Amino acid sequence: MGKHYFTPEEVNRLIPELERIIAYLRRLDAEIQEKDWRLRQRKVEARRRDDKVDTYTFLKEEAELDFLRILSQTQCDRIRQLGGELKGGYLVDFPALIDGQEVLLCWRPGEPEVAWYHGLHEGMMNRKPLSDAKGDPAADSEG
Template sequence: MADRLFSIEEANALIPKLELLMARLQQSAAQLRRSIEALAAETGRAANDLSGSDIVTLRPGLRPLIVEMEQLVGEIEACGGEFKGLDLGLVDFPAEVDGEVVLLCWQFGEKEIAYWHALEAGFSGRKPLSRQRDRRKYLQ
């Protein structure tokens, strides 16, 4: 069982803060990607072939950006959700429904929690909280 279980209201109350953190994180990630692509072009290597240590060795000025990104992920997780990925901007919140722990699933850009999935299902298993009866189950 998770350390903390969220209601929809509790998870929704965090969305304004998560929006800001995720926006900053995605901006930093875009800046890092551009820098890595430029570094790859300069070195004649594919961006995918550059390891993290290669990047900070060849561009030590990128270290603060990487540290900032790690701190932003830490701030997201300090809210109680689980950061699931930068590309889609996913954060999951443990919740309990009928005695079963599930994950309320938020994606960057969504204004409220509208989906859930089983613990082992992941993003591809997202199901809408579309029916009012289902939404009430998650409010407890």
């Protein structure tokens, strides 16, 4: 089975689900950061007080963090199952063909439709508007 190249229309149909996934990911990430910070503070305070600390002292908090990280990874995996690749800043890239060249359609939360692309080894700073593409990305699609 060959690689699937997305059309802008295909990505646009995924946007409602991507928005839900990323909103959940953001909540999970915020909770992970908060719990991790609190746990580190508790460990520092315990050391400062010279409390007896063993493997079980912070087991519940560590387990909660592990669970939240698993939930977060599951959401990232779901984006991959949809065909996208999650990048920093919650951007999602999808492989596409424009003018016979392999590129990445680039979407970020809040954008109503995919309107940007960039080269395989470029990032958001090199995004170009799809409207500037010489060829029709939908016509170049394979898959």
